[in-house]
Amino acid sequence: MAACVAGSGLAWAIENVAEAWQKLAKLPRANGARPVCITHGDAANLLHLDDGSVTAVVVDPPYADNVQYGELADFFYVWLKRTQGHRRPEWFSTYLCSREREEAVVNLARHRENGALSAAEARERAYAFYEQRMAEIFREAHRGWPRSSGRRTGCCARTAC
Numbered sequence: 001m002a003a004c005v006a007g008s009g010l011a012w013a014i015e016n017v018a019e020a021w022q023k024l025a026k027l028p029r030a031n032g033a034r035p036v037c038i039t040h041g042d043a044a045n046l047l048h049l050d051d052g053s054v055t056a057v058v059v060d061p062p063y064a065d066n067v068q069y070g071e072l073a074d075f076f077y078v079w080l081k082r083t084q085g086h087r088r089p090e091w092f093s094t095y096l097c098s099r100e101r102e103e104a105v106v107n108l109a110r111h112r113e114n115g116a117l118s119a120a121e122a123r124e125r126a127y128a129f130y131e132q133r134m135a136e137i138f139r140e141a142h143r144g145w146p147r148s149s150g151r152r153t154g155c156c157a158r159t160a161c
């Protein structure tokens with residue numbers, strides 16, 4: 001991405017985020033809108049959802065080793081913690097935001113066992129971990145579907161969804 005080219009890079013990102021927030025902010029005020037509940041946590045443990053209570057599942061899942069979201073998020077986490085931590089201390093209770101046991105990702109560095117494993121062994125473990133996590137997440141989504149109705153699932157491959 002060219003960060004400084006007019007109409008792309010940072011300008012593009014800010015414009016898109018602002019537009020998305022404006023649309024989202026209108027949703028709770030739309031005709032017939034019901035209360036919105038946003039939760040933050042592991043998609044494999046949606047304990048607040050009853051079995052069969054979900055109308056639709058729309059996901060933008062992590063794609064193996066394509067992006068190390070947890071590591072990237074740590075960069076922003078430490079700055080947000082310093083500037084906004086007092087507002088939501090419960091969101092910033094940990095040193096970094098990486099959740100090594102929760103994040104569905106292929107990250108070889110997490111499976112090297114301090115160098116005891118070769119890169120090939122670590123890769124095999126990393127993929128197995130990712131596939132297991134994704135299976136747990138989709139199993140949890142499946143638990144939420146009503147048994148009697150058709151299944152409605154959306155898998156979004158773009159970030160602006």
Ligand SMILES: C[S@@+](CC[C@H](N)C(=O)[O-])C[C@H]1O[C@@H](n2cnc3c(N)ncnc32)[C@H](O)[C@@H]1O
Pocket residue numbers: 041042043044060061062063069070102103104105137158159160161
């Ligand atoms: C393809 S990205 C989604 C990006 C998002 N749609 C956006 O526009 O910013 C996949 C996301 O899934 C998150 N993720 C990975 N494991 C997760 C888990 N166990 N529970 C919830 N989210 C998880 C990653 O941290 C990442 O933010």
